[in-house]
Amino acid sequence: MGRRGLLVINGSRGRGPKAGQIVDSRRPRKLNSQALRMLAVLLVFILLAGLGVFRLLWIQVLKHGDYRRIAESLHTRRLVLPAKRGKILDCRLRTLAGSRETMSFWAYARGLTEDDKRTGSRQLMGFPGISKEVLDEAFGPRPRLVWLRRFCDEDTAVRLEELHVPGVGRTVEHRRYYTCDWVSNIVGFVNASGSAIEGVEHKFDKLLSGVPGTVVINPYVRLEGAPLTQGVLRPPVNGHNIVLTIDSDIQYILYSRLREACQLWNAPLALGVIMDPKTGAILGMATYPSYSSSHYRQSYTADNLKHIPAYLSNLRQPGGLYKARCLTDLFEPGSLFKVFAVAAALDMNKVRPHEAFFCENGSFKVGKSTISDWHPFGELTVEDILAKSSNIGMSKIGMRLGPRLLYEYLMRFGFLNKPGVGLFAEPTPQIKPLSQWDDEYTCFVSFGQGLSVSAVSLVSAVSAIANDGMLMQPYLVAAVQDSTGNIIYQTHPRVIRRVIRASTARTVVSMMRRVVTQGSGHRAAVDGISVCGKTGTAQVFDYQTGHYSHEDLITSFIGFAPAEDPQIALLISVFSPRHAQREIWGSTVAAPIFSAVAGHVLAYLESRKSPFLRMAKNKRLEAAES
Numbered sequence: 001m002g003r004r005g006l007l008v009i010n011g012s013r014g015r016g017p018k019a020g021q022i023v024d025s026r027r028p029r030k031l032n033s034q035a036l037r038m039l040a041v042l043l044v045f046i047l048l049a050g051l052g053v054f055r056l057l058w059i060q061v062l063k064h065g066d067y068r069r070i071a072e073s074l075h076t077r078r079l080v081l082p083a084k085r086g087k088i089l090d091c092r093l094r095t096l097a098g099s100r101e102t103m104s105f106w107a108y109a110r111g112l113t114e115d116d117k118r119t120g121s122r123q124l125m126g127f128p129g130i131s132k133e134v135l136d137e138a139f140g141p142r143p144r145l146v147w148l149r150r151f152c153d154e155d156t157a158v159r160l161e162e163l164h165v166p167g168v169g170r171t172v173e174h175r176r177y178y179t180c181d182w183v184s185n186i187v188g189f190v191n192a193s194g195s196a197i198e199g200v201e202h203k204f205d206k207l208l209s210g211v212p213g214t215v216v217i218n219p220y221v222r223l224e225g226a227p228l229t230q231g232v233l234r235p236p237v238n239g240h241n242i243v244l245t246i247d248s249d250i251q252y253i254l255y256s257r258l259r260e261a262c263q264l265w266n267a268p269l270a271l272g273v274i275m276d277p278k279t280g281a282i283l284g285m286a287t288y289p290s291y292s293s294s295h296y297r298q299s300y301t302a303d304n305l306k307h308i309p310a311y312l313s314n315l316r317q318p319g320g321l322y323k324a325r326c327l328t329d330l331f332e333p334g335s336l337f338k339v340f341a342v343a344a345a346l347d348m349n350k351v352r353p354h355e356a357f358f359c360e361n362g363s364f365k366v367g368k369s370t371i372s373d374w375h376p377f378g379e380l381t382v383e384d385i386l387a388k389s390s391n392i393g394m395s396k397i398g399m400r401l402g403p404r405l406l407y408e409y410l411m412r413f414g415f416l417n418k419p420g421v422g423l424f425a426e427p428t429p430q431i432k433p434l435s436q437w438d439d440e441y442t443c444f445v446s447f448g449q450g451l452s453v454s455a456v457s458l459v460s461a462v463s464a465i466a467n468d469g470m471l472m473q474p475y476l477v478a479a480v481q482d483s484t485g486n487i488i489y490q491t492h493p494r495v496i497r498r499v500i501r502a503s504t505a506r507t508v509v510s511m512m513r514r515v516v517t518q519g520s521g522h523r524a525a526v527d528g529i530s531v532c533g534k535t536g537t538a539q540v541f542d543y544q545t546g547h548y549s550h551e552d553l554i555t556s557f558i559g560f561a562p563a564e565d566p567q568i569a570l571l572i573s574v575f576s577p578r579h580a581q582r583e584i585w586g587s588t589v590a591a592p593i594f595s596a597v598a599g600h601v602l603a604y605l606e607s608r609k610s611p612f613l614r615m616a617k618n619k620r621l622e623a624a625e626s
Helices: 035-060 064-075 114-124 131-138 154-165 181-187 199-203 207-209 246-267 310-314 334-347 382-388 391-403 403-412 439-447 455-468 502-518 586-607 610-618 620-625
Strands: 077-081 097-109 146-152 167-179 215-222 226-232 241-244 271-276 280-289 356-358 362-368 369-372 379-380 469-471 477-481 487-490 495-498 532-542 548-562 568-573
Touching: 064 271, 097 154, 097 181, 097 226, 131 146, 131 246, 146 154, 154 167, 167 181, 181 199, 181 280, 199 568, 207 403, 246 271, 246 280, 246 586, 271 586, 280 610, 280 620, 310 334, 310 477, 334 439, 334 495, 334 502, 334 532, 334 586, 356 391, 356 620, 362 403, 362 439, 369 391, 369 439, 379 382, 379 477, 379 495, 391 403, 391 439, 391 495, 403 439, 455 469, 455 495, 455 548, 455 610, 502 532, 532 586, 548 586, 568 586
Parallel strands: none
Antiparallel strands: 077 215, 097 146, 097 167, 215 226, 241 477, 271 280, 271 568, 356 379, 362 369, 469 495, 477 487, 532 548, 548 568
């Protein structure tokens, strides 16, 4: 038969096959229990194999990077490579703060034999600067990556290298150094732990720091007993350079004269600011006593902290000598302020230079207060009131101007706002709101009492008079360079506003010139140079007694030179001077210092020109026109 099957001849009743139908004898059989078990086992194996493949795919492909890092961490350590910190430069691109390469040594003993660990610990025992605790941590039962010596000098580095200690390696680090102690109040410093403290170092820490890199250390791969670094994983990016407007030579001239003044007059504090009146660039900003950025922990000595009056007690506080007090401290300007009140009255045509005022023979009652002069003056012209520094004459000018206009001109000169240099914590000037002004307070403000401002604010304001009435934005940062010296940012002079008319400014310049030639400021004169200025002697308010002190005075002189083309504006202030045989006035204490500094600085500027300040001057006219 061609087909296998059964032939049904006589079909029976029911549901069976019909007659003549062929029935297939190979119909399915039911699976028994053994076959089911085998099928289940097969499915389990297939599932496990699938899971294994997926796990391999997960580890080898999807999470390859993560597991690789875990594996590497079991055998390697990463060491941070600090970036080279950027320089701080003066306006002539001379280094004020820089970083030099030094060797630092570390130990990582994992992977060493016990004999090598003992050998390494024994070789380094007693080495200068490496303690037993550090060695125990480095070569103990559970060794860790530790620094042995950082920032080594050349001799120490050679001695450590010659030991060939197992498990010890080295890396290059950069240590901060400073070249000029007389700029410390501006530059600030980086402490031993690498933190930037105060000044430019702190303000521009991110720009100066750069981006650190990393290097891999594998203790199981060694050459001559020392672990090898496995190459730089990420190279460091060096920091930017900050170029200041400060000229370090001008700063030294200023600082040295302030130091001499404190020594001569037994004064606890002196400060000075030198500004280019046409651009707002600060050429010098010094305080004495100061500190050394290189030896900042040794700055507090008995010599520079004795004889501190109560109002200067913050000099004794931690960090008291670190401040840039020309920006951070406020004080009453005294008679310096008469210049600005006269300028306001002239600009509003409230007075004329030759107009006379009766000065009450030295005593003038206003409200509950009596205003006195240092001499019993009778009639004085406005010129003479400024030249002879009459408080009573200025009070009458102030009352004629009125509180609203005087307040408005204080705002114009910048005395109601922070200077905006942007490097330090600048306090807001202290002055009563206009709603609280009366005749007494108007008189007080007109001769510089009852308000407190910063030294930089004063120099910025007098610079506006020297600059034909245009107030410039003071600034300390001239430019920012990348690590190769390319300029990526440069500050351009910026006009804030016109304060007074140019004609008014020229009139005030003439009057300030007369202060030096015929008035109280004759000791500020410089041979061969026309100097404009104003003396100031301010009493210090004693908060314990509620009255102004007759012992603690702030003696000052502010001005600019040469009168016909001002190159510098300068303020000198000496706090609480003491002298048994000399009178204490701004004219006797501060004016001679002004003369010495101005004469020296102008001679220096004549012989040298700063590239950044010269570019700033070239853009001054563009800024003034915009």
